[in-house]
Amino acid sequence: MTRLDRHAICVGLLIFCILADSQSYRTKKGICKRCSCEKLNAGPNQTLRLDCSRLEANDVEDLLGYGEDEGHGGAWTLPYEASQDYRIIKIILDANSINHLRRLPPLKEEFPNATRESETGSTVNVTPESVNSTGFDIHGNSTASPSPPSDDFTMLIEVSFRANHVKRIDPGAFAALSNTICSIDLANNDLTYDALPGSVFGGDFSNQRYEPLPNLKKLNLARNMLHSLDAKIFEHISFTLEELNLQWNSLGNSLDTVTEAALSTLTKLKTLNLADVGISSFPEGLAHALISLENLRLDGNKLAVVPTSLSMASSSLLYLNLNRNPITKINATSFVESVHGSAWSKLETLDISAMQELTYVLKGSFENLKGLRTLRCAYNQKLMHFDEEAFRLMGDDEMEWERWKGFQLKEVNTIM
Template sequence: MNITKSVILAVTIFCLVVGQVNCQAKEETTTKPETPKEKTKVKDSKLCKKCICDLDTLFLDCSGKLQDWLSAEEWEVLTNGDIVFKTINLEHNNLTSVPILPKYDVENLYLANNQIESITEGAFQNLTELTTLDLSHNRITSKVLVPDVFKGPFTLNDFAALEKLKTLNLGYNDLHTLDADLFEHTPNLEELVLCSNAFHVIDRLSEMAISGLSSLKTLDVSYMEIDDLPETILHGPRDLETLIAAGNLFHQLPKALCRATNLTSLVLNQNPIDSLVEDNVFPPLTKLTHLSMTFMTKLYKIGPGAFSELQSLTELILSDNKLLNEIDEEALSKNVTEGPYLDYPPLEKFYLNNCNLTTLPKNLLMRWDKLKALDLRYNPWNCDDSNDYLINVLIEQINKTTAILAKNVQCATPAALKDVEIVRVANEHMMASSTGSIIWVGLLVILLIAVPTVAAAYVMKRRGCFGVFRRNESGGNRALYNRTSFNEDFHI
């Protein structure tokens, strides 16, 4: 029995010793630091001999330098490099597809002007720092652009969002509609560009996709061949600041504008709107400061109240509207207080060049002198009394503030002044006015001197002063005569 106990004790001690050794070995194994992998010197790599590596701005420019996507070796240079490029440009490389890209902390990725027609789902899921993605000028169709294209990194439960993506450019592709859930993985998108995709109409699915972007600040729907905007499309993006809707088929101002209460900039160039009158005027946009309506081939009239609800407007661009010949003097004014005075927007820049205007109403603005730029060039101005304020006041103001804008502001009528610059007409008018003023001043001076003089002479005559003068004069003559006679006698 004692032997058995001794054996058991010995075995126990042996196990404890062995266990301790194993634990120590394990601890040494787990705590032993790994040798860090040596970073690749990106500047000396083959990649930077092929592409332009700007280490100061952390910009990698491979535009037009690649035959296909970066090779595994080139990606290794980037992912294990001693620097991280924040901007990568892969434009003009004839890329046809986008695979799942390796993990990398790039912030701005430009893939425009390729031949991309397919995108792998989750292609950008490893680019968690991505803020700008440009996929414009490719061949992407609505069928290819599914929601999971933009899904983020995989988590235990699901795929996360690309939370840092702020700008997405899908312009100049082959899109005609959007999946209703297309942006479910990009909840913080602030700028969306859809220009030059032939939508023809923004359908319900596309409307749902766009209206769901609550953080959107800039929306570009220009040149999409649409004739209107759905009324509720701007209901979701409450913070929308810039709307670009140029080059479409709008015949009326979109009713959706009334929901864009925070809009600060609006571009409606090249739309076939023919007039802004009656109900077709701007709704209250109290924060709008910039409005551009240029190259409107049918716009001929801007009626009363057209811009009255834009009382924060500082820049109004109405240039290159070849038919525009009438702007009502009440187009900008509004009676806010319902009192005797009108309110006007604080315009600083007003562009009316290359239109068909002949007169400019003086009451269109109250404080013309507050303008920093007023462009009236290349209009067929009428240089008669109907344009007195333009000729005698405004042109001189323009010439003083921005002299270049005073040139080519020319008369079209009357025939005697055709093609004569208005600044010259104004100067000659001022000279004529000055000459006339000098004549009148001279006449006034003469009258002021002559009248008292004549009056004084008349009084003196009445009092006989002129008789005294005659008597003194006779005495003088007689004295002179006597002296002469005396001298003659002396000589004899």
């Protein structure tokens, strides 16, 4: 049997173990014999988690179509049950020492001949006779013809390549999964500025957009070696990306112009993680550009004050994390309203904990945060004074209980 034949037959056996009809099936054959499958949740968004991490080097090459037949490997095969029952397929390829990430194989909906064994020990032989004309395995299912997925059913793919020491990614590495990929996790690798040009996230040709990955919502680039971002890094995904993680990349005291330009293209971004990147400010232009931003993590940086740029943001934040910054005091100007309106009106959760230099929380500090529900101000070792009128300045004729008038607070944590 050639390497190509072995790849075509074994990849499906390795990756897609089926969970159907309340029974768990596994294949007797496979390349690594170490992968595992897990049904994560029920309901309309069922997820099938496929753990192919920590494989042998030869197994990884076969799985990704590398080696002597590079570029000619077979597709990742998707059995009928998975395409019918699971909204999300999560493929975990962590800790496999994939230094160079080439183009991923495409998916196809068929299940090759194999022998399956249920948890009860009964053996099911999957033969051509037990596969219908579409190539889908129907052995052991009801005699009724399987119905195709409904029009509103879209199966999505999540891929994870964490902790692989990836240093290089080929252009269009994810293009074969253009219409299905929704999440890419590249955290804890060795990626640099040069390794991430815009072409890396290019997809298939489209009349509407420039080679898009139209369903990509999440991108994790945390814990890499990025000091800056290519201005065009998001050119194929700027109109879809909703969550970006850049934590633990040394981006410098302030974001450089190309990094700011790259991030400013993400008009659909809802969650941005810039924790532990070393910045001491947040660019005003970026605050204006991120018109959909709801969740912002700036913890573990060098901010000496709450960035005034956030008060002029185009969007209203729901969550802000400022933990572990050298802010010395919070006062009435920390969350000031701008002349264009309040960017703070919808803020629900504020984290200002573990600040080694925070000493004072003064009168009127949170007066503009009318939507605040949760305040976490804990483990600030130098905090000497938390003013009783931090939320609202009290009139002489007002009662104590009116201190919270107009607020929706559910939780205030001020553990010292």
